[in-house]
Amino acid sequence: MQTFTAYVEWDPETNLYIGFVPGLVGAHTQASTLDELQKNLKEVIELCLEE
Numbered sequence: 001m002q003t004f005t006a007y008v009e010w011d012p013e014t015n016l017y018i019g020f021v022p023g024l025v026g027a028h029t030q031a032s033t034l035d036e037l038q039k040n041l042k043e044v045i046e047l048c049l050e051e
Contacts, residue, residue, distance in 0.1 A: 004024065004045055005021065006021050015032070016031065017032070019037045019041045021045060021048075024048050026044070026047075026048050027041070027044050
């Protein structure tokens, strides 16, 4: 099992959390809650690793 570090930011203009994984091209997503963002980040990491 690999471990990745994700950076999370709050965008007050869109009222969304934005998450990205540095060093993994295309690994970024957004969500309205932190729980949803974590789920989305897991999915996008899996997709990026499949390629």
